[in-house]
Amino acid sequence: MTPTKAAPTASTPAPTSVTTSGSTPTAEAPTTSSPATPSAASTADETGIITTTPITDEVLRAVYASDQEMYPVGLTYSRLRQWVAACPDLSICFQSTKIKQGLLGVVIVLPLLRSYWEDLLTGKLKEPDIDPEKMFPRPASSSTPVRTPGMAARGGGKTLHVMPQKQEVGLHVYHIERLAVEPPTPKQKRFSDIAMEEVTRRSEERGDWVVVGHSALTATDGGKRTFQRLGFKSTGYRELFVTTARRNSQATLSSSDGLAGETQERERPEAEEEEELEMMFIYPDEDGASRRSVSEIIGYGRKVVSMSEMTVKHLVSDAIPVA
Numbered sequence: 001m002t003p004t005k006a007a008p009t010a011s012t013p014a015p016t017s018v019t020t021s022g023s024t025p026t027a028e029a030p031t032t033s034s035p036a037t038p039s040a041a042s043t044a045d046e047t048g049i050i051t052t053t054p055i056t057d058e059v060l061r062a063v064y065a066s067d068q069e070m071y072p073v074g075l076t077y078s079r080l081r082q083w084v085a086a087c088p089d090l091s092i093c094f095q096s097t098k099i100k101q102g103l104l105g106v107v108i109v110l111p112l113l114r115s116y117w118e119d120l121l122t123g124k125l126k127e128p129d130i131d132p133e134k135m136f137p138r139p140a141s142s143s144t145p146v147r148t149p150g151m152a153a154r155g156g157g158k159t160l161h162v163m164p165q166k167q168e169v170g171l172h173v174y175h176i177e178r179l180a181v182e183p184p185t186p187k188q189k190r191f192s193d194i195a196m197e198e199v200t201r202r203s204e205e206r207g208d209w210v211v212v213g214h215s216a217l218t219a220t221d222g223g224k225r226t227f228q229r230l231g232f233k234s235t236g237y238r239e240l241f242v243t244t245a246r247r248n249s250q251a252t253l254s255s256s257d258g259l260a261g262e263t264q265e266r267e268r269p270e271a272e273e274e275e276e277l278e279m280m281f282i283y284p285d286e287d288g289a290s291r292r293s294v295s296e297i298i299g300y301g302r303k304v305v306s307m308s309e310m311t312v313k314h315l316v317s318d319a320i321p322v323a
């Protein structure tokens with residue numbers, strides 16, 4: 001989750017509106033023209049009228065390029081696109097009438113079936129390995145038609161409709177970013193609140209999920225502060241980029257400034273040091289009992305370039321099979 005310079009495309013899909021004052025956004029109303037009719041509530045604060053659109057390919061590419069630059073994990077662009085395509089209503093662009101360029105920010109949230117989400121929290125499952133086909137909840141279908149054998153044998157025409165079981169889902173915030181360049185005023189609502197309330201509203205509106213918690217792998221200071229403010233706690237799983245200073249083993253130099261045509265080898269005055277970037281993982285409780293420091297865990301001589309921390313906010317503590 002890193003800053004990007006994303007821009008809206010000319011072919012931005014038709015927006016829908018979100019109200020922003022108070023703690024609960026009102027129901028989304030699809031519109032064909034932008035912006036939506038202002039509600040009394042949304043004109044009362046300075047956040048302006050917020051509208052939402054799906055993420056365009058251009059914005060998604062900007063998010064990907066910037067993330068890779070700062071956090072070069074093995075995530076392919078096609079995987080990122082798969083995530084968005086598998087659950088487009090949780091990948092959202094926000095626009096505001098108060099922002100000159102219009103684009104307020106973007107959020108990409110991945111819904112994971114509970115067992116996969118719990119593996120993600122502890123680092124057993126890594127973000128790039130999230131396979132939406134297997135790990136996202138099945139798409140909602142209102143009911144499953146079932147014909148009983150007895151009915152079929154008697155040639156009866158009755159069909160029973162069995163309501164599908166609710167699926168337990170954890171919502172993982174893969175990316176959140178305020179894109180507006182204008183600094184927010186104290187009277188405006190924070191972008192992180194706008195985005196997370198909209199994600200919550202959309203996931204509740206589905207009706208076929210039990211959302212057991214929210215998570216985020218926080219990479220930046222702003223992200224860490226934001227999720228802490230929202231009540232997220234560290235799971236103890238951390239991903240680090242570290243550099244290791246390596247002595248160059250070929251500590252000799254070639255020189256041709258001696259006899260004509262002859263190459264001489266001479267010792268370097270000091271062995272050269274090269275820095276190698278490496279990714280390391282710290283799992284929950286690795287520092288628990290002994291309270292070891294990060295340097296002790298990763299080994300001295302390594303320099304931490306960045307450290308991301310998995311954070312979570314549990315909404316349901318026990319597995320609740322909901323019919």
Ligand SMILES: CC(C)(COP(=O)(O)OP(=O)(O)OC[C@H]1O[C@@H](n2cnc3c(N)ncnc32)[C@H](O)[C@@H]1OP(=O)(O)O)[C@@H](O)C(=O)NCCC(=O)NCCS
Binds near residue numbers: 001003190
């Ligand atoms: C994470 C992020 C989306 C949170 O956005 P946000 O909720 O709008 O809040 P901001 O981070 O922009 O706020 C920065 C500061 O501006 C001020 N501020 C922002 N919105 C404010 C508001 N509505 N009212 C008052 N002050 C506000 C606060 O002083 C805040 O500092 P604080 O968090 O120490 O209190 C945003 O910081 C961001 O886009 N960062 C870059 C991308 C990033 O790091 N993403 C997360 C990766 S884990």
